[in-house]
Amino acid sequence: MELYKGRPQNIEGRLDREVRVYDLLDSLGIEYLRTDHGHADTMEACNEIDKVLDVLICKNLFLCNRQKTKFYLLMMPGDKPFKTKELSSQINSARLSFASAEAMEEYLDILPGSVSVMGLMNDKENAVTLLVDEDVLKGEYVGCHPCVNTSSLKIKTTDVFDKFLKAVGHTATVVHLTGE
Template sequence: MKLVSGRPENTEGRLDKEIRVYDFLDSLGITYERIDHEAAMTMEACEEIDRTLDAAICKNLFLCNRQETDFYLLLIPGDKPFKTKYLSAQIGSSRLSFAKPEYMEKYLDITPGSVSVLGLMNDHENKVQLLIDEDVLTDEYFGCHPCINTSSLKIRMEDLTGKIIPALGHEPKMVKL
């Protein structure tokens, strides 16, 4: 695995949704580093990627209420346990659970294992509320997938909070878990 700067030179065989991420980041003038790797489906698989990136990769959890009418994307440190009751109390939504993959695809154009804050660029109807655990913001760099789990990006936290999130048009709600 090798860390490289910016978008791939050869985009052949890459999905449109991944290319849209690079176009989006480039349009904002964001500098980022990228690593290509085998599909990373678990936090354990992400550990080696984390070491190469030298950035904190957080868990990205796609959640919904019991009625499946409210959807949330929660960014939480990878090593922090997630307990729904603590989150439910802070956002005023009981009975949170993981949302079905079809909602993930419908609103974020992402499949399980590829969930990323960058998927919010595909949520044109603003159906998904961005929730960020305050501990995510303590690192200098942020690691995430470009809407596909065979690459990972290293982005400055100040670019995430100062440029990317505002451009996504999803006002984040800070939570403490």
């Protein structure tokens, strides 16, 4: 795997959802490093990418309440275990579960295995609440997919949370997860 600065030179064969991420980041003046790779839809595969990007790839979980009326995108360190009960109590939402692939595509225009904060650019109605574990904010950089799991980006944390989220009309709710 090689590390590149910015968007691919040739976008032929790239999915529209990926190209739209590069277009938005470029229009906002957000610099990023990128690597292309095989499908990375597990944290084990992401660990190899972490080494190339020299950043911890976030675990991104797309969740919903029991009634499927509230949707959440949770960003947390990839090496931290997720405990539903721990998060439920902080957001006052009992019985959290993983949202369906259909809801993921409807709200974020992302397929399973590609969940990323970048998908919030497609949530024009603000139907998805972004939840961020406080440890993610401690890092200088965030690693994420550009809405596909065959590329990964390294972006300054401040650019994601100050510039990107503001541009796409979202805010982050910070949560404290111990994984215990």
